[in-house]
Amino acid sequence: xxxxxPRDLPDLPPIPGHRALLPTVVPATAVVTPVRxxxxxxxxxxxxxxxxxxxxxxxxxxxxxTKTLSHFTIQSGILLALVMIASARxxxxxxxxxxxxxxxxxxxxxxxxxxxxxxxxxxxxxxxxVAGGAGAGWQTAANHILHTAVPLAAALDWLLLTVxxxxxxxxxxxxxxxxxxxLAFTLARGELLxxxxxxxxLYPFLDVDQHGFKGVLGNALLLGLALxxxxxxxxxxxxxxxxxxxxxx
Numbered sequence: 001x002x003x004x005x006p007r008d009l010p011d012l013p014p015i016p017g018h019r020a021l022l023p024t025v026v027p028a029t030a031v032v033t034p035v036r037x038x039x040x041x042x043x044x045x046x047x048x049x050x051x052x053x054x055x056x057x058x059x060x061x062x063x064x065x066t067k068t069l070s071h072f073t074i075q076s077g078i079l080l081a082l083v084m085i086a087s088a089r090x091x092x093x094x095x096x097x098x099x100x101x102x103x104x105x106x107x108x109x110x111x112x113x114x115x116x117x118x119x120x121x122x123x124x125x126x127x128x129x130v131a132g133g134a135g136a137g138w139q140t141a142a143n144h145i146l147h148t149a150v151p152l153a154a155a156l157d158w159l160l161l162t163v164x165x166x167x168x169x170x171x172x173x174x175x176x177x178x179x180x181x182x183l184a185f186t187l188a189r190g191e192l193l194x195x196x197x198x199x200x201x202l203y204p205f206l207d208v209d210q211h212g213f214k215g216v217l218g219n220a221l222l223l224g225l226a227l228x229x230x231x232x233x234x235x236x237x238x239x240x241x242x243x244x245x246x247x248x249x
């Protein structure tokens with residue numbers, strides 16, 4: 001006969017030379033099957049294609065390539081196109097989405113370019129209005145694409161195809177580093193060009209010849225405060241909007 005098995009086994013000593021395994025947390029991806037969102041990927045690819053179309057038209061009809069690439073709109077458009085392509089790849093292959101700080105920055109810069117164009121540069125009653133030049137027809141098309149269609153497409157992607165709550169207040173001052181660097185770039189570019197050069201300063205509110213350095217810095221300060229308020233508003237809206245991708249239970 002065999003002895004009965006005791007109900008309570010004593011703690012066994014650890015095996016020499018072996019480390020005890022610590023408890024681990026199972027990631028959600030190991031339990032939840034990743035979902036491929038091909039419609040979202042298609043929309044983002046189309047947005048990237050639209051943006052690159054506007055950038056291409058501007059590069060072909062906007063004069064010297066270096067001058068065109070110096071515009072904030074072109075630079076932010078290229079960034080948005082790259083972010084949309086990467087986001088489309090993530091959605092198509094069910095990978096983790098890009099960081100909210102990056103996608104939010106691309107949306108913020110595209111929206112900034114659109115608002116500055118419509119509120120300052122395209123308003124005939126505004127002293128900072130920019131008149132069209134040679135190839136104005138194509139430039140008008142590029143302006144409508146980059147300053148209206150692209151920001152609206154990026155906003156729709158954020159509102160309807162992105163999980164909310166991924167933007168935070170700490171992102172707002174970080175997003176302003178690029179506009180600050182662009183201010184330094186455009187002022188340095190203007191100083192390197194000879195006085196009287198056409199388009200020495202690409203934006204009228206940054207024209208040192210017309211407003212002086214104090215006036216330009218004052219305009220930049222007001223614009224920077226407005227952009228910070230816009231960034232905070234965008235982040236606040238991201239936390240109160242509903243989740244369009246939530247599955248019904």
